[in-house]
Amino acid sequence: MKQQDHSFLSPESVDEASRVFKALADPTRIKILYLLSQEECSVNHITEVLEMTQSAVSHQLSFLRNLRLVKYRREGNTFYYTYDDEHVITVLHQVLKHIKC
Amino acid sequence: MKQQDHSFLSPESVDEASRVFKALADPTRIKILYLLSQEECSVNHITEVLEMTQSAVSHQLSFLRNLRLVKYRREGNTFYYTYDDEHVITVLHQVLKHIKC
DNA sequence: ACTAAATATGAGCATATGCTCATATAATTA
DNA sequence: TAATTATATGAGCATATGCTCATATTTAGT
Numbered sequence: 001m002k003q004q005d006h007s008f009l010s011p012e013s014v015d016e017a018s019r020v021f022k023a024l025a026d027p028t029r030i031k032i033l034y035l036l037s038q039e040e041c042s043v044n045h046i047t048e049v050l051e052m053t054q055s056a057v058s059h060q061l062s063f064l065r066n067l068r069l070v071k072y073r074r075e076g077n078t079f080y081y082t083y084d085d086e087h088v089i090t091v092l093h094q095v096l097k098h099i100k101c
Numbered sequence: 102m103k104q105q106d107h108s109f110l111s112p113e114s115v116d117e118a119s120r121v122f123k124a125l126a127d128p129t130r131i132k133i134l135y136l137l138s139q140e141e142c143s144v145n146h147i148t149e150v151l152e153m154t155q156s157a158v159s160h161q162l163s164f165l166r167n168l169r170l171v172k173y174r175r176e177g178n179t180f181y182y183t184y185d186d187e188h189v190i191t192v193l194h195q196v197l198k199h200i201k202c
Numbered sequence: 203a204c205t206a207a208a209t210a211t212g213a214g215c216a217t218a219t220g221c222t223c224a225t226a227t228a229a230t231t232a
Numbered sequence: 233t234a235a236t237t238a239t240a241t242g243a244g245c246a247t248a249t250g251c252t253c254a255t256a257t258t259t260a261g262t
Contacts (some may be wrong), residue, residue, distance in 0.1 A: 001151060002257080003171070008257085009132070009135055009197070010257060014128045014131050014132060015202045016194050017125055017131055017200055018127060018131055019194070020120050021125040021126040021131075021196070022122075023124040024118070024119070024122040024126075025123040025126040026219085026220075027115045027116060027119045028221095030119055030122075031110070033114060034110055035213080041152055042238085043239060043240095044237095044238065044239085051183050052221095053223095053239085054238080054239070054240095055219085055222070055223080055224095055239095055240085056220075056221060057239095058241080059221080059241080060220085061239095061240090062218095069262045070242075074228060075191040076228065076230070077228075077229050077236095077237055077239095078238065078239085079238075079239065083201055084189055087196075087199050091119070091192060091195065091196060092242055094192065095118050095188075095227080096110070096114055096118055098188050099114050099117045099118055100253090129250080129251095143208085144208070144209060144210095145207095145208065145209085152250085154219095154251085154252070155208080155210095156251080156252070156253080156254095157208070157251060159209060159210055160210085160211080160250075161250085162210090163215095163251095169221075175258095175259095176207090177257095177258095177259060178207060178208045178209075178258070178259050178260065179208065180208075180209060180210095188260075
């Protein structure tokens with residue numbers, strides 16, 4: 001196969017794909033997304049379940065927010081996060097399921 | 102949901118998933134795996150198609166080999182690589198396809 | 203045996219990543 | 233209004249990552 005025959009895999013597609021995979025390439029983000037795939041969660045709740053500092057969790061949520069993988073709603077002082085990309089959750093579940101086999 | 106209710110997502114599963122996603126989280130490795138998903142390739146061929154140095158490609162192949170995502174056969178001086186994890190290729194194709202929408 | 207070709211590998215370097223620590227912000231409550 | 237609660241954010245640091253450069257290894261050809 002010649003070099004020019006690969007043009008259908010555009011640089012944009014490759015970059016976008018690597019961004020998606022990068023989002024899933026960290027244990028903490030996997031746990032957060034998995035949690036959110038089951039229920040809406042406050043930051044504090046995530047912090048307790050994952051036994052991590054509030055700051056670390058918040059930074060990761062900021063990361064996921066920038067990639068539009070999660071969104072949140074506010075209720076007073078509490079921020080409730082949900083996932084915002086069905087496809088990414090599907091891919092995550094698929095890989096997790098496959099690993100258990 | 103309480104903390105202990107998440108025990109079914111084992112640390113091993115999370116780590117293994119993050120390893121898989123990490124393998125796909127780099128543009129070069131995406132291109133290599135995509136290429137290999139289409140045809141068996143020599144190192145030299147990959148180097149030419151991706152317009153990268155032999156060393157950089159070889160290092161990435163070594164990385165993918167360690168994760169058992171690719172395998173190779175030797176023919177004289179030439180090493181022909183193929184992918185070795187159908188599921189990872191499926192996930193890659195799925196994400197790439199979704200991005201194009 | 204000598205040289206060339208194809209690939210692998212170690213060291214080093216610049217950048218990215220994921221955390222901590224301190225602090226900012228905003229809403230709630232006393 | 234002051235204190236508390238919930239979250240966000242910037243700086244800094246240790247480690248990881250992905251490349252280059254030089255070199256090793258293995259096979260083929262002369």
